[in-house]
Amino acid sequence: MPKLVDHDLRRGEMAEALWRIAAREGLEAVSLNRVAEEAGVSKGRVQHYFPSRDALLAFTAEHLVDRVTDRLRAAVAAAPDALSAVRRALLEALPLTDDSVADTRVGAAFLIRALGDDALRARYRARNAEFLGLLATLLTTARDQGALRPGREPGALAVELAALVTGLAEPLLLGDLTPSLAxxxxxDALARLV
Structure with missing residues (x-):
């Protein structure tokens, strides 16, 4: 009987190998040879799934977005109320754990790549719109539950809070800000909303 191979699992393993290299050394260190070595497979196996470095990078960018989105959704789903869900979403967007630090580092490298890649830029913009939409929805629910001061528009607050965590990410990555201070x-920002 022929051996069944889970091709999605294999692609995911190679994307994870690229992710580990990029988290340690940046995207410029990524090659098909390095990914094969990191994944413990032959270069031919990598090329079987990804004919080029660009194809591997594109797949890994999608894989990274899915990974971060899944973690974000799990954090929000575990929240007891809408305002707590906003807090969890914001904290999940920050590089506060080993996994989120690596994801943020790799995400920053892909963001630079996205500036010259229309498809990747569109994916990043869609992901940002999803995050803002999630925050706005949660803030609307919090407002409707009486958890926010009146007069604040949830869409504008979502942009403000997303900008806050975006601005905190760089000093966290550089070590200029501690996770507890972030x-x-x-x-403090959320306390001013209630």
């Missing part, structure tokens, strides 16, 4: 800044 968390306190987010909590």
């Amino acid at each position: 968390t306190a800044i987010v909590d």
Whole structure:
């Protein structure tokens, strides 16, 4: 009986190998040879799934977006109320854990690549719109539950809070800001909304 191969699993393993290299050394260190070595497979196996470095990078960018989105959704789903869900979403968007630090580093590298790649830029813009939409929906629910001060428009607040976490990410990555201080800044911003 022929051996069944899970091709999606194999592609995912190679994307994870690229992700590990990029998190440590940046995208410029990525090659099909390096990915094969990191994944513990032959270069031919990598080329079987990805005929070029660009194809591997494109797949990995999608894989990264899916990985971060899944983690974000799980964090929000576990929240007891809408305002807590906003807090969890904001904290999940920050590089506060080993996984999120690596994801943010790789995401930043892909963001630079997206500036010259229309398809990747469109994916990043769609992901950002989804995040803003999620925040706006949660803030609308929080407002309707009486958890926000009146007079604040949820869409504008979503942009403000997303900009806050975007602005905190760089000093966190550089070590200029501690995770506990970044968390306190987010909590302070949310406290001003109630």
